[in-house]
Amino acid sequence: MEPITYRLNPNGPAASTYYPSIARFTDEVLTQAEGSITPLARTYRRYLAEYELEEPRSHEEYTFELLNLGILWREYGGVALTVEIAPFRSLSYLAEWRKKHQRLKPAIDVVRGLVMTFFLAPANPKRIETPPRDLGDLEGLVRWLDATGDFREDALRFVRWLAFWASLDRERFAESMATVLTFADWFEEVAEERMGIYTPNVTSFVRDHTSSYRWREDRFSCLRSRVEYHLNMVGAEIMNRAFRQEFLAAERKTVLLPGCMRFHTAEACEGRKTKEGIRCSGCQPSCRVNQIRLLGLREHFDVMVIPHSSDLSLWGRRTGEPENGVVGVACLSVLVQGGWELKRHGAAAQCVLLNECGCKKHWHPEGFPTRLDMRELKRIIKPGQPASSQPAGEHPS
Template sequence: MNPMTPRASMTPEVITYALPENASGSDAFYHDVSQLADELLETTKGEKAVSDFVSFTAEHELELMSNQVYVLEFLMIGVLWRSYGKQAAAFHLRGTSLLTRIYRLRSKGKQQREAVNRVKGFLNTTVLAKAGTTELNIHPDHFGKLIRWLAATGEFEEECKRLNIWKAYLLSKPLNESISFLERAIRLTDWFERRSVIVLGCYTPNVDSFREHHAQSLKWKENLIFCTRGRVEYHLNMVGAELMNRAFRDCFLQTKEKKVLLPICMRLRGEIGCRAVRVEDGYACTGCVKECQVNQMTVLGKEKQFQVRIIPHASTAFEQLDDRRKGEIGIIGIACVLQLISGGYKAKSLGFEPQCVLLNYCGCARHWHPDGIVTHINLNRLKSLLES
């Protein structure tokens, strides 16, 4: 386990986003995000692309998901286009598929991870984060260019898998219909960006200032692009997590076995440090600190019949399930905002039935704070997801 001891705080520093620490305050967040998800579904009601995409996936025998997920992906296309169009327009690096394979080596061990991160930090600073002066043309070919840029960053692996299916869908349509599709996705993003600031902006007060103040210190770092993602992407992930929870909930409740996977930044260590023990699928809490939420969740798990596992890194959270076990294990992933959508996609693709709970704030030493801040969740939210 990481020997660094995060500091605990009753009023944690707001680094980028924060939900109120008291239960009623974070309950208000979940009410607000549910309201915005409802507004998004109402705004896109009758969107022809969503119903057409259902037919396309069925015709090509692709994995079928719910309309809620397809609405999320329709919005995601516009958000990523708006957020990274200028970077993608200026992008000319070849060998994106090779980079994707190289990035996967990070999960093979410490030495490989350090070497890959050096390459990633160099490319982030010299190539990928540099924006051009022009936007992408609204054209399916340029949608492909955006996907190549996203893949080259190593931050959107799961999203790119989904976007490539949408790209195939667009290429199956007449050019004028494809262009109209992209224009509608971008218009939806303009609405969402304005509306999400009104509904969720109080929870993301420091995103812009963090990006501005850390622009120089993040240069040459492998997490440059991850840590400088915009406010609208925080709001997209918040709403996306709500929609995914709704879409996957019935399957989750039907699973035979349930696990809660949480990050190491949640550990509250005593004088002797965290005494969690290594097990096959992560680390298991031994109850060394009564006040630690990991301990509290572990006690709850014994009562409610679910396992709790501490996961050192998101890349080690899941392994491909045997076909015979697919659909039998439900997981509740606990993560900070920017990992919610990708984590949901990855869990689903590997055969798990996912739900998620948002960390009340970010605080890990790897990305957000030099000393690390112990993070928390709304335990009421966790309990509600476990109830049928």
């Protein structure tokens, strides 16, 4: 069967094909960025340290945030600028409530789908070719991203960038926007050459399904463009490198799996429901979740099945408790946001991608049990393994 949008193992196991490729490509992106956006990322890092706005993170993370901004501006800047009136704040609250109140989620999602389509998705959105004219344009984008709920973590990071850009004069602002967008355009072209083999059907999926996702709350997460898939591949890799040591140092390790990996449907799964998620009871030997649970018993990590858009604050650090090291598993369209959210709540996160998407709720009429690459999961969990699939020492610091 053709992949719905992406597949990590079209030409062999992902551990020996996709994961080494994304490690190499991420190195290439970071090297190229040194002559483009990384100097700006370093300036921003110094600004954050000087004004004590956050504990400075690695400059690779800030470089990725700039790349992310460039891509999201190209993809959604035009839409965001056409939306003048919308219940931005209410939509943003609804996105939070659906995480905290799982029972109300179906009802909230119906409301979100209607309101988002009505207010946030104009009929003929156009990709924007011009840079933001001023800070107001960027603020419009950030407000729109936040209201969708799917880009909340991106918006939270961009709010600090807005403060930084507000400190620049007009000329410097325009220069930095031009640099960011030139780099985003370079990325879009080269990523398709390097990683396009893994994302063959994204564009046709978006083209053929835009109308059927109209009025749905998952319209933005399911209709992401091909360049956003490539962006998330690089984002997941950078995140794994940045949070690696912290994760390995964490006393407790938990792997969070999506419900779509189960052999049985949600109704037939015999897992036990708990506050944190569903604990597998091992009802089906060939169920992937069960196999990972058994691996966890041997390798000393816990396994939980959690619904899509769960409240990840449950995995954050609590006073007096050991730090949680969490491996998030999800499909490409939501993985990076989940990792950022875990980090925001104080959990040391690593991520492993589903080999492809296939859940019934979002992607496929019948749905099928999704998979991940077990070799990659073992590598991520084990101490002493490098932060990515290349030999240690090949990454820039």
